[in-house]
Amino acid sequence: MLDLYQKQTKCLVALDSIIFGFDGEKLKLLLIKRGIEANESTWSLMGGWLQENESLDEAAERIVYKLTGLRNLYLEQVLAFGQPKRDPIERTVSVTYFALINTTVYLQTSELEYEGQWFDIDKLPHLLFDHIDMVNTSIKRLRNKAAFHPVGFELLPEKFTLPQLLNLYEAIFDQVFDRRNFSRKMIASGFISRLNEKQKGVSKKGAFFYKFNKTTQDNTFYLIPGINSLV
Amino acid sequence: MLDLYQKQTKCLVALDSIIFGFDGEKLKLLLIKRGIEANESTWSLMGGWLQENESLDEAAERIVYKLTGLRNLYLEQVLAFGQPKRDPIERTVSVTYFALINTTVYLQTSELEYEGQWFDIDKLPHLLFDHIDMVNTSIKRLRNKAAFHPVGFELLPEKFTLPQLLNLYEAIFDQVFDRRNFSRKMIASGFISRLNEKQKGVSKKGAFFYKFNKTTQDNTFYLIPGINSLV
Incomplete structure (x- = not known):
């Protein structure tokens, strides 16, 4: 042997x-x-x-x-x-x-x-x-x-704006996403929460900061509709 | 060196x-x-x-x-x-x-x-x-x-019925899918085509045979809604 x-x-x-x-x-x-x-x-x-x-x-x-x-x-x-x-x-x-x-x-x-x-x-x-x-x-x-999977956990700072999150996904996929649809789907996914704080100095109105909900990071979580949509 | x-x-x-x-x-x-x-x-x-x-x-x-x-x-x-x-x-x-x-x-x-x-x-x-x-x-x-990806290409015979395709996916995911939803989504996906031939001897009515469309097997094909749903 x-x-x-x-x-x-x-x-x-x-x-x-x-x-x-x-x-x-x-x-x-x-x-x-x-x-x-x-x-x-x-x-x-x-x-x-x-x-x-x-x-x-x-x-x-x-x-x-x-x-x-x-x-x-x-x-x-x-x-x-x-x-x-x-x-x-x-x-x-x-x-x-x-x-x-x-x-x-x-x-x-x-x-x-x-x-x-x-x-x-x-x-x-x-x-x-x-x-x-x-x-x-x-x-x-x-x-x-x-x-x-919300890779943003690793690639973004703790507080981020929706435009920053969009930038990240556009950079990863090398394509332009529709801003409104993207934001709506991200918010609806439940894995980000809005903070009571706005980014200053970038736009006049100011964009809200968000944070990731780490508790949603389990096996059944899908950023896009997953296999459950077959059920 | x-x-x-x-x-x-x-x-x-x-x-x-x-x-x-x-x-x-x-x-x-x-x-x-x-x-x-x-x-x-x-x-x-x-x-x-x-x-x-x-x-x-x-x-x-x-x-x-x-x-x-x-x-x-x-x-x-x-x-x-x-x-x-x-x-x-x-x-x-x-x-x-x-x-x-x-x-x-x-x-x-x-x-x-x-x-x-x-x-x-x-x-x-x-x-x-x-x-x-x-x-x-x-x-x-x-x-x-x-x-x-339609793994059925490799795991199923050339001609198969929708109940056989459902069996395969239920076996892989170890869960029960709703038969009607499953069939509808599979047909809508465009990667299977119905043949003019029915399976005999299994049910009275007979189930139609289907085959895979190998031409749909490219990078942009998703069995479930893919990243394009973010656009």
Whole structure:
């Protein structure tokens, strides 16, 4: 039995993190320049290797912490990438995770060590290896997530206005939504509550602030009509 | 640079396949008894190791073919499982895939070699390692898929009746749907077409057969109202 295991090829297992951010206007991606790669002008996702005694989730958390200085982020495994030649140095299977960050709380200090930089999602530079496939797959997953789950919890500040929420969804889906319909559906969904406080200095009338109702965040909650509409 | 790669721990990379089937009545799972494991009374998912020159998708296809004799199946990567002690013999990261099979075309011949057996999804035996977690994660993924995508393409025969389609969705979601609403929504979705042919021998009146419109199977198709309802 042990013999059967010993005959098998071993691989390196890497983790690459797709770190999405929202600055109130645009969906962003955090990239670094990895010192170890030959071409220093190529940008890369933040990555690292799985260590002996950690789970994949723990490894992803450790790696994202190293770049952002943030813990307890929203992290979701997206897909394992395993083309034989994807890393030219050694056979490496990479398990990707995406993270969601409100860029206003992102600690800029860690940018220096890794030369981290935010890029607009629609203006990405050339990326290392198959990293662009990882990014594109993660954007699809993020959209899927956003259709069922209030991702705003992670990407927006605690208090936000309806125009800010609309900006976020338009940035994620890369399309323009009808403002009135969007607001009506969001309010009707029951997962945001209006505060008795208005944003100042943006418009004359002032937009009300809202907050997310974290208690609605359970399995049966759908931002858009879910499978229950089949019943 | 090479040095940095050489310092890292290497792992075995396995693939485990969650093979769902539908026999017209119930959602099923195909399990085997793996000869290599100590406890021969324990059932297991069909698994294997990633080989030197194949991608993860190719490996999953090869492994499912070995058990079922079927190629070009619907296969979707679900999640990589990597708890340090999940396989007691060697550190093994397992990438899971689910497959969808109409059990009437499944070639029974391969059952003999691997002692394959179909189990009702709600009556599973004790499974090896963390395989039950893999199954549960895949059921959630299948439900998510079924909400947006006509999985019936893979799980139903070419001609099917509305009661058969309803059975399939009730089996996947493990809940009872209102028959009339369900039929109305399915027909309105435009992804099934009625044939000029009736099923005989089941009911007196006879139910019409339907077929899937494969042309509707694109990105903008949603079985339930999709993100477009936000517009």
